[in-house]
Amino acid sequence: MSHPSLFTPVQAGALKLPNRILMAPLTRCRADADHVPTPLMAEYYAQRASAGLIIAEATMAIEGNSSFWMEPGIYSDAQVAGWKLVTDAVHAKGGCIVLQIWHGGRACHPLLNGGAQPVAPSAIPITGDEVHTPEGKKPYVTPRELRDDEIPGIVAGFKKAAENAKAAGFDGVEVHGANGYLLDEFLRDGANKRSGPYGGPLENRARLMLEVVDAVISVWGADRVGLRISPLNSYNSMIDSDPVAITEYIAKEASARGLAYLHVMRSDFLQAQSGDVMTPARHHFKGVLIGNMGYTADEAEQAIAAGQLDAVAFGTSFLANPDLPARIAAKAELNAPNAATFYSPGPAGYTDYPAMAA
Template identity: 70%
Template sequence: MTDIFTPLRVGALDTPNRIFMAPLTRCRAGGEHMANAMMAEYYAQRASAGLLIAEATMAIAGHSAFATEPGIYSAAHAAGWKLVTDAVHAAGGRIFLQIWHGGRACHPALNGGREPVGASALAIRGDEVHTPTGKQPYTVPRVLADDEIPGIVAGFRSAAEHARSAGFDGVEVHGANGYLLDQFLRDGTNKRSGAYGGPLENRARLLFEVIEAVCQVWGSERVGLRISPLNSYNDIIDSDPVGLAGWLAGRLNDFKLAYLHLMRGDFFGLQKGDVVTPVRSVYQGVLIGNMGYTADEANRAIADGTLDAVAFGSAFLANPDLPARIRVGAPLNAPNPASFYTPGPEGYTDYPVWPGGEPQSGR
């Protein structure tokens, strides 16, 4: 029977198991958004994952949403990330980089006064952003003009090229959680007209252009996409998230991606529905599920063909040896939310492995 320990072909990669690590923003990058040795240790500790998907990483300079998130927009950034990929590969792992643009979730206080950009002139409501001078309200973004959009696409292409130089095994395009590509995709934040607004075909245009550009760098078999049709994080909704999910999954078949990474729910429980069923019914490639899966539920979903793999977030954050623990039924470390985004190794590289043994090799 197929289960989470059954090897899986993911595009051009063979993974030894189907226990993937979801991208998790951890805010441990150094100055100028550089990846560093501490990050290399963190990811190498978790190399027994079938696939590591590294955190949201700035594709274009000047669009920071977290102050200390990493970037991949220069050769220097590629060199920093090379520390990480070398460490992961030495530990027998495989790692994709999630490339990202924060859009309206960015803030002038994090970007030298530079105003954020978005699909429409709508600020994020109901939340504030952490800045060096304390929490501040989100600002109204400047609307990207149609003739500026090729520059965004080119920025993603350049980021993909730097990720390849850094030694990653592939890249994941971040089309989820209310960031720029998602802001164009969903009708709650895209109120524009013209080639990038209105009907779904137009709202998805930027996402498809980015995917095409990234695939030209990597080949589609080393490119993944993450989407979150239901998630209201960053004050975003769609009037028909289930319909959006099914339509998008069908169109994505044309790209023959390494995988589609589907977040199945809403962090805040505001939007409900089953997006997994319509996506699975039409999507022909590798489908990764995410959000709140236990090992038992993941096993069932993989066994019945609903999913091909499951990406675990906070469980992998707190358990560097998660596959080994699942295999032997060992208890899991509890994650400490207080240290999710704080600097330094505490709550980052100091979670213990199960005393019954070291993490299994990712080879």
């Protein structure tokens, strides 16, 4: 078999993964108007059940924090029922699936949230980009700085989302601490200019993320909880003065808690920042380390064989190739993804990518 390291099983906490070709969380905007997962989503995820692990897309932990218009939530009974269709379909195909729980922070928009102003660690807007709304693309607005006394409600919302994810039949949860959304905004000093217990030194900026992780652990146990970080990614106007220090600190804290895995985005979508965050993550995190962003199967094989990481999460290649592990094993050609349908409604570019010919 080609790529033997990719096809070696791995134990991530309580999660027994049959291979190390994981499906990265991919926002696809196919939920309904009430952010309820649809039968089409169940079909999509079930098609990809041969992944070692499916990390389902960013899902609203708390109502009123939409930043993608038609993304799913996990705060209502209807959403729990919709996700149960998904998990049942994936499990019926022998797959393993965790839910990525998320708060959009300053990436949210009033037009998506009944006119409500988005919240953030500091009143600093995202610049240089626009958000999709029912009225077309619009500039991001300046967020409202969260008060310290509001933060326990955020933590409680994530805990409830974790409870709902369990009710929906997931195998675990991933806390979304990446890509310029609320937890990442608190973590990185380019977006967090506040003082007090949640601002200033790194230990304070990381406090909210770790409080959320601890709340989720209280529901699931650490061995079914993962955390995703993106110390270098400048998407959503993000930057930090010391991304390596962030990586080291979060890796140590995640390791001390015994998390099932740490999921690290190794680079920058926009190529504005560079550096090596995988080496310090490997050094300081003793559990399963997942790498993400731009890996080919060959590079993933080499990195796993060398002990640099334990698994790789593939994004657009899994989007376009529902049978990606089989294609990698056979060294078969991959379908090319169609970016024009990444966020459009319906099955086109979603459930209609062909599997490899027999």
